[in-house]
Each structure stands twice: as structure tokens, then as C-alpha cells.
Amino acid sequence: EAGVVQSPRYKIIEKKQPVAFWCNPISGHNTLYWYLQNLGQGPELLIRYENEEAVDDSQLPKDRFSAERLKGVDSTLKIQPAELGDSAVYLCASSLDGTEETQYFGPGTRLLVL
């Protein structure tokens, strides 16, 4: 069974530029999570989807971050414009559904904003 797929694995951009990350969850997993992880810290939830619906986006900085999960499968997270402080690893995870808390992570996208 294929795991969670993310792309790109690495991204270097200049500040004020836009950037997008893509995630394909495990087949059949209805719940999808986007996390941000800084060095030496645990993952911090940005947004959680149940199928197409964003059920928890309270930690998403909506002035510059946006996300979508069309058709309830793949998801895209966008930052526009990027700031220096956005440099981090962006992790996508999925779980079977909202009541199944075991989450499976993708390899992450390491973002460096210069």
C-alpha cells in the first residue's frame, strides 16, 4: 500500500514569492492534515480536512496561507507571499477518518525562504 505522497521534497524561494505544496493521502483515508514543524519542535496543525471540508483551520494564518482539497483526495497548501519565518518542514498526514486518530505522515516538504 502506497504511503502519503508529498511534493516537492525541497523548495528554496525568495521572500514575497508564492509557493505551493501538494499531498496525496493514503488511498481510502478521508482525513487529511497539514502540519508545520520547526526544528526541535513537534508538528503544529495548520488545517484538518474531513473529505472536502476543512473542519479545523483555526491555526492557519489566513492572510497568507490557503489550502484546498478538491474532490476529497489530493490537497494543496499555498503560501503567498512567503516570509522568512515560514522556513520550516511542511508535513502532510492522513488517517482513515476523523475518529481514527492514528495518523500516517508523508516525507514532508522542506521550505527555505531567503
Place this chain on the structure above:
Amino acid sequence: QKEVEQNSGPLSVPEGAIASLNCTYSDRGSQSFFWYRQYSGKSPELIMFIYSNGDKEDGRFTAQLNKASQYVSLLIRDSQPSDSATYLCAVNRGSNYQLIWGAGTKLIIKP
């Protein structure tokens, strides 16, 4: 006070010894507790979860949960150099299904 607290370490343990990792949490309504392992530059991977008070064993790993004292621990028996990683504790928030993550404990197993 952080919702989930872990000692950042590093915790250094000789090969073959027992490594003991601890995690405390603040939400008394939490019902589910998870231990993830994260190698440097990699993403977290699930080791085990525990829901009930007491011990749960899986191979060399044992999770211990004490809800009255609000702590959960992970014991690794016969530690191997390959166990060297950061161990993340995650606890569900009692009011919803969101997991709250600790900052992790870095474990180093010395050959």
C-alpha cells in the same frame, strides 16, 4: 504550561540498556496517547498507541499510561543504536479529535 510536555534531552543510554521516555499532559479529558519516532530529516512514524491505564507491550517497546497522574511513558528494552531518534508524544484533545504534540525527546544510544 504546555499542553504536552517532554524533556528535550538529549537522553543518552548505553546499548542494551532500557531507555525511559516520559510525557505529561494537561487535558484530563484526553483519551488517546501516541508515541512516534522521528529520525533526523525524516517524518514521524507511529510506534504505538495506548488508551487504557497500565502497560501495553509491543516487542521491545512498552507504553505506560497513568491518567490520574497525567503522564505516559515509553520504555525501550535492549536499546539499539538504530533507536537513536527523537521520540514525539501526541495526546488527543478531549474536546475533539485533534492531536496535540510534544516537542520530542532526543534519544542517543551509545554503542
